[in-house]
Amino acid sequence: MTAPRPYTLVAEITYKCPLRCLYCSNPVNFHEMRNELSTEQWVRTFSEAADLGVVQLHFSGGEPVVRKDLPELIRHARSRDLYTNLITGGTLLNEEKLRLFRDCGLEHIQLSLQDTDRKTAELVAGIRSYAKKLEIARLIKQVGFPLTINVVLHRLNIEHVPALIAQAAELGAQRLELANTQYHAWAQENQSALMPTRAQLDQAEAVVLEARPRYQGTMEIAYVKADYYSDFPKPCMGGWARSYMVITPTGEVLPCHAAHVIPGLHFDSVRDQSLTTIWAESQGLNAFRGDSWMQEPCRSCPKKTIDFGGCRCQAFLLAGDAAATDPVCSLSPRHDIIRKAIAKAEQGNGSLIYRDPKNSERLSTRPLEPASR
C-alpha cells in the first residue's frame, strides 16, 4: 500500500513534566523511556517530516519547555516552513522565554488549564499551579501570541464550562478547546474518579452550543465529545497513520499517543531508520491502514470511510482485540462493555493515581489485563 501524505506531526520531545495530571495521555510506563532523542536527531526528523509533506508541528510532551534546545528546534522547524505550535502546561514559562520563542518564529501557543476553581484545578494537576497558569496566559497574549486554552473535561470540572468559557474570553484566547477525557493511559487508571454523568455531559453540550454564536469571530469554542456516550465512535486521529503521526521522546513513530498499548505491533524509531522509510514501511503503522483488517460490522458498514471503525487502542483495551469494532459503536457486539463501564464509573469514587515517576514505576511492573479492569 502507498503511504498517504502526513500533514501533522506531534513531537513529544520529553516525558518530563512538573504537572501530575490525572488524565495524562503519556504511557503509564513513561519512566522506562528516558533515553530522549538528541537535538540533531529531532532536527533531522523535522526535515524529513517536511519532505514527506507535513505542514504542522506540535511541540508536546510531557512539558516541552523542559528541553533546553526548544528554541533551536523551533528555529529549525520554521526554516523548513513548518507551522509551529507549543502545547504547554505553562508553569515553566516566563516573559524572557516567551520572547525568545517568538523571536525563533513560534506561531501559536496552546496552554492547558485544569479548572476555574483553584482547588479542583490543583487537585487534578497534582501541584500548586493555578495562579501561575493564569499569569502565563496573560503574558502569552502580551508577548503577542495567538492563544488556545485547552481544558480536559471530566466529572470534577465539567459543570464549570460556563465559567471556563467566560475565563478564556477574558484572557483573550482566540480558541478554547474543551475536550472530554479520553480513557487511555493515566485517564484509564483514574476512570472511576473522572467519568462524568450523562446529565453533566448534556448540560455542558447545551452550554457550548448556546455560547458559540456569541463568540463567533472572536473565540472559537471547540468541543470534543465524550465518546463513551456517543452512538458511533470518533474517527480516531482521522484514521490510523493517515494524516497524523506522533513521535515519542525516544523516537518511536506512532499513529497516536496510545498505540504503545497494543501488543504485537512494532513501532520503529527515527534513531534507527529515516522517517520516510518508517512512514512507508513500519509494521505498526501499516497494521490498520486501509480497511482490509476490518471485521464485521465495520467491513460492510457505510460509515467505515467516515470513522474508520473508531479507535484501535480502545478496541484493544475494552474488547481485547485491536481489530474489533470500537465497543463505543452501538453496532458493536461488545457494546455492553461500554454500558457496564459507564454504570461502574458513575457510581464509583475511585482513588486518585497521579501521573508521576513513582506511580509510573509501580504500575509498570503490573501485567496489563485488557477488558478485565
Next chain:
Amino acid sequence: MLVFPEAALMLNETAPEILKLCDGEHTIEGIVDSLAQRFVGIDREAIKEDVTGFLTRIKARGLLEA
C-alpha cells in the same frame, strides 16, 4: 494551504493573492483594486464579491483580525 492550530484549509489559486493583501494597509476596496489591475478582463464587481465572501468566511472562523 492556510495552516492554523488544529487544521488547515486547502486554498484555491486566488485566495493566497487575497490573503497577501491583508496586511493591515489595504482596505477591502484597495484589495479589489489591486486584484482588478492584475486580473485584467474580470469584472470588478465579481472580484469584490469573491473577496468579501472569502474574507467574511475566514473572519467568522477567527482566522482574520480586522
